[in-house]
Amino acid sequence: MSGQRAQSVVAFGGGHGLHASLRALRRLVDDLTVDELTAIVTVADNGGSSGRLRGEFGVLPPGDLRMALAALCGDDEWGTTWSKVLQHRFAGEGDMRGHVVGNLLIVGLWELLGDHVDALDRVGRLLGAKGRVLPMALTPMDITAEVRGADDTITVVRGQVEVATTDGVIVGIALDPPDPEPCPESVAAVEEADWVVLGPGSWFTSVIPHLMVPEMRDALVRTDARVIVVLNLVEQAGETPGFGPADHLAVLAEHAPDLKVHTVLADRASVGEDLAELADLVAATGAELVVDDVAEHPGSPRHDPALLAAAYARILERG
Structure with a gap:
């Protein structure tokens, strides 16, 4: 997977996070860094x-x-x-x-x-x-989440909108049905990719659901593609209140402990004082941490497509 040739990239996610990532990756198609770009999209809205x-x-x-x-x-x-x-x-x-x-x-x-x-x-x-x-699967599905309330009781919330706006702390998610029919073209794209990009996006409703489709998860685990995890810039009310960069990565590891991550990309301003904790967690997984300027501006919840494209290009070039 040399940086001297155009490479194939598969990007996972949904909604505004995937939109931002694709706008960035599209620029790499234009400059011939990427010759094949595939988006695999959550379908539980x-x-x-x-x-x-x-x-x-x-x-x-x-x-x-x-x-x-x-x-x-x-x-x-x-x-x-x-x-x-x-x-x-x-x-x-x-x-x-x-x-x-x-x-x-x-x-x-x-x-x-x-x-x-x-x-x-x-x-x-x-x-x-x-x-x-x-699509990540060909079966309409719902996301369910176990949510811990203020009194430590666990309730189950059903539906992507409901999960994204829930009160309490999400401790885990599942799909209903639990074994949706995978999209064969999506599985094949992962198996043939040079790079896979997970995130940014709503962590529990746009990113992690891909890892809950059994055949897709198996493909992600066995692919030779190098996996890039792009961390969100801020916490998200409802889904990830109080989450820092390391928390996003820890939740991903809990839901997919057998997923091998090559690179974790985080925004410099968003990491801030959490850098040491994040670096230790990334090092423990054997991945490389890349800290770069990828937000529209410090404190922004949105990634800048041009800055994100430049960060992706540097990662792909290093290989």
């Missing part, structure tokens, strides 16, 4: 337009898939226009209020073609996307 379409048609929730496709659009007029079209949300007061154009397009193609992957590939070609978008 039960809220908003996605939740409504899932409930009415029994399909996978399209929202996070749509966001990933939009992130892979080019910066030319064609790409920026289609990215805006894909992300356009209807206003008004009628039944269409809140629905998103891209969600309707994806679900329409699923109904027409009867094939999740073919439909997503066709949307990607329409957009001129700089990569491929795949």
Whole structure:
């Protein structure tokens, strides 16, 4: 996996975190550092337009898939226009209020073609996307979480939206069904990748769920690809209140103790005084810690695509 040739990258996640990571990785496709980019997306959303379409048609929730496709659009007029079209949300007061154009397009193609992957590939070609978008599984599913309350009692919360906004401390998650049908193309992409990127994103509802799909987890464990874990910049109310950088990594290790991590990427300002603790934890796993400037600004919850792209490029170059 020499840095002297273009390499294949598979990025895992969902929502805004994966969108940011893909916008960064798309730049490496443009400069030929990456020749094959695949996004594998969480499909457990039960809220908003996605939740409504899932409930009415029994399909996978399209929202996070749509966001990933939009992130892979080019910066030319064609790409920026289609990215805006894909992300356009209807206003008004009628039944269409809140629905998103891209969600309707994806679900329409699923109904027409009867094939999740073919439909997503066709949307990607329409957009001129700089990569491929795949679901992590082909079965609609729910996330459940065990949550510890203030009185130390454990309750079970069901649904991605509910888990993301819960009170209390999440101590573990599961999928229902526990063995969803994997997407074969997603499993193959992991097995053939040079690099795998986990995060950033909502830790319990966008990142860890990938490791709960048995065949996907097996593929991640046995792949020769080098795994990069990108830590979040801030704690997330509901999911990770009070979490520091080391806490995110510790939770990942608890849910996937057999996953071998090559590199942990953290933002310099976000790490702050937690650097020593994080460095010790990363060293104990045998991984390399890379601390870089990847936030839009110190204290920002969002990654800067250009800075994140530069950090990815340096990691891939070192190999």
